[in-house]
Amino acid sequence: xxxxxxxxxxxxxxxxxxxxxxxxxxxxxxxxxxxxxxxxxxxxxxxxxxxxxxxxxxxxxxxxxxxxxxxxxxxx
Numbered sequence: 001x002x003x004x005x006x007x008x009x010x011x012x013x014x015x016x017x018x019x020x021x022x023x024x025x026x027x028x029x030x031x032x033x034x035x036x037x038x039x040x041x042x043x044x045x046x047x048x049x050x051x052x053x054x055x056x057x058x059x060x061x062x063x064x065x066x067x068x069x070x071x072x073x074x075x076x
Contacts, residue, residue: 005061013050016042 016038025032038044 003061003063004058006056006058008053009055009057011052011054013047015045015047017045018042 018035018038018041020035025035
């Protein structure tokens with residue numbers, strides 16, 4: 001039986017949260033210091049029903065060979 005790899009390109013809204021000590025931010029100057037941009041130390045929660053499907057592709061899947069030169073079939 002032939003197998004296919006189905007890939008969905010999706011966008012969604014997320015909330016990134018992290019609990020930090022008082023010493024890790026400057027609340028008087030509104031400076032988040034190292035917490036300005038969320039990284040792997042934050043918890044990410046997807047906002048319900050915010051996902052939007054952008055594009056879907058599928059291609060034949062061969063477990064023994066991962067050939068990235070295969071042209072995916074898309075439904076743009």
